[in-house]
Amino acid sequence: MNITRPFGDTLALIGNTPLVRLAGPSAAAGCDIWGKCEFANPGSSVKDRAALWMIRDAEQRGELKPGGTVIEGTAGNTGIGIALVANALGYKTIIVMPDNQSKEKMDTLRALGAQLVLVPPTKYSDPGHFQHVSRRMAEETPGAVWAGQFDNVANRKAHIEGTSQEIWEQTEGRVDGFTCAAGTGGTIAGVGMGLKEKNPEIRIALTDPHGAALYNYYAKGELLAEGSSVAEGIGQGRITANLEGAPIDTQYRISDEEGLVWVERLLREEGLCLGLSSGINVAGAVALGRELVAEGRANPQVVTILCDTGFRYLSTLYNPEWLASKGLPVFDWLKQGEAA
Numbered sequence: 001m002n003i004t005r006p007f008g009d010t011l012a013l014i015g016n017t018p019l020v021r022l023a024g025p026s027a028a029a030g031c032d033i034w035g036k037c038e039f040a041n042p043g044s045s046v047k048d049r050a051a052l053w054m055i056r057d058a059e060q061r062g063e064l065k066p067g068g069t070v071i072e073g074t075a076g077n078t079g080i081g082i083a084l085v086a087n088a089l090g091y092k093t094i095i096v097m098p099d100n101q102s103k104e105k106m107d108t109l110r111a112l113g114a115q116l117v118l119v120p121p122t123k124y125s126d127p128g129h130f131q132h133v134s135r136r137m138a139e140e141t142p143g144a145v146w147a148g149q150f151d152n153v154a155n156r157k158a159h160i161e162g163t164s165q166e167i168w169e170q171t172e173g174r175v176d177g178f179t180c181a182a183g184t185g186g187t188i189a190g191v192g193m194g195l196k197e198k199n200p201e202i203r204i205a206l207t208d209p210h211g212a213a214l215y216n217y218y219a220k221g222e223l224l225a226e227g228s229s230v231a232e233g234i235g236q237g238r239i240t241a242n243l244e245g246a247p248i249d250t251q252y253r254i255s256d257e258e259g260l261v262w263v264e265r266l267l268r269e270e271g272l273c274l275g276l277s278s279g280i281n282v283a284g285a286v287a288l289g290r291e292l293v294a295e296g297r298a299n300p301q302v303v304t305i306l307c308d309t310g311f312r313y314l315s316t317l318y319n320p321e322w323l324a325s326k327g328l329p330v331f332d333w334l335k336q337g338e339a340a
Contacts, residue, residue: 011088014041014048014081015162019170019303024265025282029289031299035282035306036167039274043081045308046163047074047233050186051081053158054147055089064145069094072147073134075183075233076105077308082147083112094141096134101232103315124237151241155186156193163187164194167303173198176292176300179205179252179284180307181234181277182214185243187305192247203292206251207284207304209259209277213237218251229256230316230326231276233307250291254283256328262286263310263317264331273310276317281305 007013018037025033038046058064069092070082079095086093093114097106098121109116117137119130126132131150138146149155167175178195182188192204208215210227212235217223225237236243259279266272266282285304292300316322320334 009088010042011052011085014052014085016166017041019167022266022270022282024269025262025286025289029286029302030293031289031297032301033282033285033289034171034301034303035272035278036163036303037306039306039309041081043077043084044312045077045081046187046305047077047308048081048084049158049162050149050155050184051078051085051147053154053162054149054152055082055085055091057152057154057157058145058147059089064091065143066090067143068092069141069144070147071134071138071141071144072096072149073130073132074149076101076109076312077233078147078149078184079109079114080105080112083109083114087113094134094137094144096130096137098130102313104312105232108312149186150184153241155184156190156242159187159190160194164191164198167191168195168198171301171303174301175199175202175303176297177203177205177285177288177302178304179207179288179302180281180305181207181209181231181284182212182236182243183234185236185240185246188248189242189244189246191305193245196247203249203288204247205284205288206248207281207287208251208253209235209280210253210255211235214243215251215253218248227255229276230328231256231259231280232313234277234280250288252284252287254280254287256280256326258283260317260329267310268331268333272306274306275308275310275313277307278305281307 041048071094073096083093096117099118209229211229213223213225262282263279281304289302
C-alpha cells in the first residue's frame with residue numbers, strides 16, 4: 001500500500017490529486033483515458049489551486065496584508081477555494097456570485113464564513129456583471145484585494161507549476177493528449193503550457209460547451225457563441241489574460257446531453273459522482289482519444305480534469321424536476337425514486 005506522507009499544514013493538501021483510469025471512457029475511445037481527481041482537493045474542486053496561488057501572489061506583491069479581505073466574482077468553486085485558503089491564513093472573504101448557480105454552492109460559501117453577494121446573471125459588457133461588481137467592491141473596501149481570477153495569471157501559474165507537473169510524473173511522461181473546458185482559461189492554458197515544455201508533441205484540445213465562444217475562436221478565428229449550456233463554471237466569451245498564448249491544438253464542442261451521458265455512466269458504472277463540467281471534459285477526452293487512435297498511435301494516453309464533486313449539484317443535476325425543466329434527460333434511478 002502506498003501511504004501518503006504527512007503534511008505540515010492544511011494548505012499543503014491542495015494539489016497532488018490522484019489520477020485514475022476511467023474504464024468506460026477508455027473502452028469508448030479505444031485507448032486509456034485518465035481523470036485527474038480534482039474533487040479530492042479540500043474545497044472539492046480544481047479551483048482550490050488557483051485560489052491558493054492567487055492569494056500567495058497577492059501576499060508576495062504586498063497587496064494583501066494581515067487581517068485583509070479577499071474579494072472575488074465567481075460561479076462558486078473559486079469562491080469556496082478562496083474562503084478556505086483565506087480562513088487558513090487569517091483573511092476575510094467576500095464573494096459575488098450570479099444568483100442562478102446551485103444552492104449547494106451558496107450554502108457552502110455561507111457555511112465557510114464568506115460574505116455572499118448575489119447578482120443577476122448578465123453579459124460581461126454589463127456593469128452589473130459579477131466580475132465588475134466584485135472589482136468595484138474591492139476598490140471601495142479598505143484592506144481588500146480583488147482576486148480577478150479571469151485575468152490574474154497566477155491562476156494559470158498554479159497549473160504550469162502544479163497540475164501539469166503532477167500529470168507528467170503520474171503518467172511517467174507517457175501522456176499524448178490533454179483536454180478540458182475553459183472558464184477562466186487558467187487550467188487548460190496552464191496545463192497546456194506546462195506539458196508542452198516537457199513534450200511539444202502532446203496534443204492540447206479545448207472541450208467547449210454550447211453557448212461559449214471559444215470553439216469558434218480556435219476553429220475559425222472568430223469569437224462566436226452558439227447554443228446554450230446549463231454547465232456551471234465553464235464557457236467563455238472572450239480571450240482572458242489566462243488564455244493569451246494558450247497552446248490549443250484542436251477543439252471540440254460538446255452538448256450538455258453528451259456530457260450527461262458520461263456523468264450518468266461514471267456514477268452508475270464506476271462510482272464517481274461528478275458535475276456536468278466533468279462529464280463534458282470526459283466526452284472531449286473520448287473524442288481526443290479516438291482522434292489519436294485514428295492517426296495510428298498505439299494506445300495513446302489522454303488526461304482530462306474531473307473538476308468537482310457532483311454533491312455540489314444535488315438540487316440541479318441530480319434533481320429530476322430540474323433536469324426535466326431544462327429539457328434534459330433524467331437518470332433512470334432518479335425516475336424510479338420519483339415514482340416511489
